[in-house]
Amino acid sequence: xxxxxxxxxxxxxxxxxxxxxxxxxxxxxxxxxxxxxxxxxxxxxxxxxxxxxxxxxxxxxxxxxxxxxxxxxxxxxxxxxxxxxxxxxxxxxxxxxxxxxxxxxxxxxxxxxxxxxxxxxxxxxxxxxxxxxxxxxxxxxxxxxxxxxxxxxxxxxxxxxxxxxxxxxxxxxxxxxxxxxxxxxxxxxxxxxxxxxxxxxxxxxxxxxxxxxxxxxxxxxxxxxxxxxxxxxxxxxxxxxxxxxxxxxxxxxxxxxxxxxxxxxxxxxxxxxxxxxxxxxxxxx
Numbered sequence: 001x002x003x004x005x006x007x008x009x010x011x012x013x014x015x016x017x018x019x020x021x022x023x024x025x026x027x028x029x030x031x032x033x034x035x036x037x038x039x040x041x042x043x044x045x046x047x048x049x050x051x052x053x054x055x056x057x058x059x060x061x062x063x064x065x066x067x068x069x070x071x072x073x074x075x076x077x078x079x080x081x082x083x084x085x086x087x088x089x090x091x092x093x094x095x096x097x098x099x100x101x102x103x104x105x106x107x108x109x110x111x112x113x114x115x116x117x118x119x120x121x122x123x124x125x126x127x128x129x130x131x132x133x134x135x136x137x138x139x140x141x142x143x144x145x146x147x148x149x150x151x152x153x154x155x156x157x158x159x160x161x162x163x164x165x166x167x168x169x170x171x172x173x174x175x176x177x178x179x180x181x182x183x184x185x186x187x188x189x190x191x192x193x194x195x196x197x198x199x200x201x202x203x204x205x206x207x208x209x210x211x212x213x214x215x216x217x218x219x220x221x222x223x224x225x226x227x228x229x230x231x232x233x234x235x236x237x238x239x240x241x242x243x244x245x246x247x248x249x250x251x252x253x254x255x256x257x258x259x260x261x262x263x264x265x266x267x268x269x270x271x272x273x274x275x276x277x278x279x280x281x282x283x284x285x
Contacts, residue, residue: 001272001279002062003027004142004211005227006220007184009066011036012045018052021061026220027211028062033078034069034093042074046081053085060283062088064119069093070103083111089141091119094149096126098134105139117141123149123186128168131175143176144213145169147186158189160196162203173208185209191216201226228280229273237273240266 006026010017012033021029031052037045049065067078067090082090090113092104101120108116118139122128123146135143147165151157156164169185176183185204188197197219201212205226212223229237240257244267247255255262 001275006223008214030064066091083113089117093121095120142182145186234277237270240270
């Protein structure tokens with residue numbers, strides 16, 4: 001279990017921001033070499049990230065590098081630079097078909113990253129519709145929604161309730177659950193509107209996303225809270241497991257807790273909540 005409630009993008013061109021990430025309460029940091037970096041700063045950003053990683057000091061936080069696409073002038077150099085480094089994963093943009101995934105994996109392997117997990121961004125109509133066809137590769141660990149680009153590609157508009165994206169988001173979560181992959185919701189660009197951000201986070205949690213990608217440190221607290229479990233939820237999960245285990249020991253197929261029926265599906269969800277809480281507790285230890 002690896003909680004990914006809050007996944008913060010940090011521009012590779014901004015060394016001060018990358019240093020600040022060492023002190024932030026996010027679960028994962030994505031050092032971004034793609035959208036957040038202008039073409040004339042790509043090479044310097046790559047070197048900035050390499051220099052930053054040499055210092056370590058990010059503790060429990062996963063470190064992911066978002067590379068430029070392999071079809072750009074910078075993608076192969078990004079992979080060569082980070083394929084064999086001690087990062088958690090590499091993230092690749094605008095993935096749409098199986099051939100791309102094969103090319104990505106081959107490129108990372110050639111760079112010495114034979115065990116490096118791959119994350120894929122889903123941000124086009126084709127990527128959404130063909131997700132089941134290419135996300136099943138065993139090296140693919142996580143899927144990341146690129147909702148900003150998806151809205152543009154759909155000729156849609158950004159709304160807080162995101163009903164216009166409902167099918168796309170739900171479809172991708174269904175595929176992720178079918179394949180057993182982590183899936184992260186897209187960014188919310190108006191970081192100053194905290195009320196709208198929390199509403200979007202709750203929407204993503206209700207759909208089934210594992211966490212939220214972020215563009216600003218001010219969004220971390222809400223993402224951690226909404227995509228996590230509070231003490232009451234963890235306590236209730238432990239009570240469900242106790243009741244379930246007692247029922248099993250007595251040879252029963254169901255349990256009753258506070259007048260409610262407990263079945264194996266409730267026990268499985270309770271186990272997930274407890275494992276999540278224990279994973280967070282291990283960090284502090």
